[in-house]
Amino acid sequence: MTDDRDTAAMGFAGRVFRWLGSPTGRACLALALVLLVGFVFHADGAFYKAGTHRDALRQTSVYGILAAGMTLVIVTGGIDLAVGSVLALVSVCFATLTIHWGWSAWAAVPLALLIGALCGGASGLAVASWRVQPFIATLAMMALARGLAKYASGGMKVSTAVQEVDGAYRYVAVPAVFRAIDTRILGDNVPVVTAIFAVCFGLAWLALARHRWGRQLYAIGGNEEAARLSGLPVVGAKFAAYVASGLFAAVAGICQAAQEQQGDPEAGAGYELLAIAMVVVGGTSLMGGRGGLGLTLIGILTIGYLEKILSINAVPEAGRLMLTGVIILAAVLTQKRGR
Amino acid sequence: MKRMVCLAGLVAGWMVAGCGKPVEQAAPATPAAPRAAKATYTIGMSQCNLGEPWRVQMNADIKAAAEPHPELKVVFKDAQNDTLRQRAHVEEFVSAGVDLIIISPKEAQPLTEPVAKAYQSGIPVIVLDRAVLGDQYTCFIAADNRKIGKAAGEWIKQALGGKGKVVELKGLMTSTPGQDRHAGFLEGIAGSGIEVVFEADMKWLEPDARKEMESALARFDAIDLVYAHNDPGAHGAYLAAKAAGRDSSIRFVGIDALPQEGVAYVAQGILAASFQYPTGGQEAIATALQILKGEPVPKQIVLGSRLFTKASVAAGGEDLP
Structure with a gap:
């Protein structure tokens, strides 16, 4: 009662102030601050060019796909450290299938997705059924998938230079599917990888915010024991979250291979940490049960734009790392004070 | 308790091993006696x-x-x-x-x-x-990154006719190869009208090189050439320029010239040049055979480099002086 009257009395400014205190408001504030830095340090007007923003979105798409899957896992109170390695494994396999073996995209994409789902499924099995701590289970998968990627590629990048039995190299064309993914659509305005990110993100959002499974994930993250006692399919729902994260990592791996025109067994090292940072900067709690994909989107844009602004200003590496660290810490600290 | 004893034993053992003997063991003059x-x-x-x-x-x-x-x-x-x-x-x-x-x-x-x-x-x-x-x-075998960087600088100076705008995509600048390839390059272009308009640390990584190149493209309408400290970096820059529709007006130069990377890119017309950074694997075995036969070997072997361009790639590159 009094609450309503207060809100009415506060007026517009008060409501804005209150909104800024909410998780969404705080996340938006961080993004606005980063964008403000861009407006001030615009690098001879480069920040005002449409191409810069198009590129910023393209560059952050692979991380964004990982972060979308990561959100599903983190909401359950878990974590998936394996996404970077799964990305590398899938990109190596996808490049081998399409470049070296000449498979069509219709066969290679489903198989690549299956590989990602299997890796996620293995983590999910360990976490949900065998009750291994998510950090440990996915740490193991992180090592295993990286090893598989190196084994499948022989430690070399899988590129359009194919080695014959006699040691000579034969050069093959870049597969059509690579070109199709690494191009722009809608009047040359939207990179295909950004569109793929948007679709992945939309699916994850639908699942988490609109589907029963999403509710279950929140319930598990909030209080797993209570969720179990209320008869929720805890094991199945958790397992599915890790499978989804593996699938998203596979999509990211396909995008990575297409953009690099090769499968690199070293690709994606450290991407898992960036994806986690995006989720956390958005305001989703690592303890689980709180947050959502809307927040993750703001986190993705915050970190993506920060990288881009530092890059167009040619800030040296040392400064970039320090600034990124400060921004992540600052963003998370403001989130914490909101509770 | 048992564990404590074990730990103490380990520590003691480590200390004995670590501090037991000084390093100077009166090095024998020729340890590799004819065998x-x-x-x-x-x-x-x-x-x-x-x-x-x-x-x-x-x-x-x-x-x-x-x-x-x-x-x-x-x-x-x-x-x-x-x-x-x-x-x-x-x-x-x-x-x-x-x-x-x-x-x-x-x-x-x-x-x-x-x-x-x-x-x-x-x-x-x-x-x-x-x-x-x-x-x-017995023997130290290596190539000289500074020399290769200098050769790249000189080649770029010649290719651009002594002036132009260049983007430098550097390898990890905390590593000596990155530092030497940078210093050598500056030495090579010294005194010319070549201007390095944008430089960034891409940490030897292709995705990073592509990102940095996109930033350079957004900032500068005129870029004549990209000098990357490794071939994947040059390839990443090429992909960025291609996505922006500017790959035909920019030349790309890389280092390393691995058969499946730099040499392949040159053969495919993606890179204008790649400078080989030899692994020395072959020389190591040749030297090993000499040592095992008891033949004398030099204390240091500096490996030569090869240049691969569109004209020379089919012939296996050309020796650099």
Whole structure:
């Protein structure tokens, strides 16, 4: 009662102030601050060019796909450290299938997705059924998938230079599917990888915010024991979250291979940490049960734009790392004070 | 309690081992005394990491060079970028009594002593690519990054007619190859009208190179050439320029010239030039054979580089002076 009257009395400014205190408001504030830095340090007007923003979105798409899957896992109170390695494994396999073996995209994409789902499924099995701590289970998968990627590629990048039995190299064309993914659509305005990110993100959002499974994930993250006692399919729902994260990592791996025109067994090292940072900067709690994909989107844009602004200003590496660290810490600290 | 005792024992053992003897063991003048000819020789090869294609290539080169010699048996070990693991490799090779050690060390200081100990125990040691300190090894084989950077600078100066706008995509600038390829390049273009309009650290990584190049393209409407410290970096820059529709007005130059990377890119018309950074694998085996036969070898071998351009790639490149 009094609450309503207060809100009415506060007026517009008060409501804005209150909104800024909410998780969404705080996340938006961080993004606005980063964008403000861009407006001030615009690098001879480069920040005002449409191409810069198009590129910023393209560059952050692979991380964004990982972060979308990561959100599903983190909401359950878990974590998936394996996404970077799964990305590398899938990109190596996808490049081998399409470049070296000449498979069509219709066969290679489903198989690549299956590989990602299997890796996620293995983590999910360990976490949900065998009750291994998510950090440990996915740490193991992180090592295993990286090893598989190196084994499948022989430690070399899988590129359009194919080695014959006699040691000579034969050069093959870049597969059509690579070109199709690494191009722009809608009047040359939207990179295909950004569109793929948007679709992945939309699916994850639908699942988490609109589907029963999403509710279950929140319930598990909030209080797993209570969720179990209320008869929720805890094991199945958790397992599915890790499978989804593996699938998203596979999509990211396909995008990575297409953009690099090769499968690199070293690709994606450290991407898992960036994806986690995006989720956390958005305001989703690592303890689980709180947050959502809307927040993750703001986190993705915050970190993506920060990288881009530092890059167009040619800030040296040392400064970039320090600034990124400060921004992540600052963003998370403001989130914490909101509770 | 039991655990405490164990721990104390370990610590004591470590202290005895660590502090027991001083390093100076009155180095013998010629530890590699002429040895009796054997039917088979075992060579221990310790690679600092196999995460980089260039190092995978080095191992492949060593293997290929050793294959025609049935008397050679090469044991490969990968230290996975861990200095202490590599130190253990050297110690394992010594206790296994190999006939010769080839090591491509991760870093100089921590591996100097293990290498010196192996050398003093009478096992010849060939140090490949990265140096150790002092002179307690048999032979050091490496290419000169600064020289290659300078050659790239000079080639770029000539290709651009002495003036133009260049983007430099640097390798990890905390690593000596990155520093040397940068310093050599500046030396090579010194006194010309070439302007480095944008430089960024892409940490040897192709995705990073692409990102940095996109930023350079957004900032500058006129870019004549991209000099990247490795071929994947140049390739990433090319992909960025291609996505912006500007790949035809920019030339790309890289370093390393691995057969499946730089050389392939030159052959496909993506890079204008790639400068080889030789692995020295073949030279290491040739030197090893000389040592095992008791022939004298030089203390240091500086490897030559080769230049691959559209004109010379089919002929296997051309020697750099």
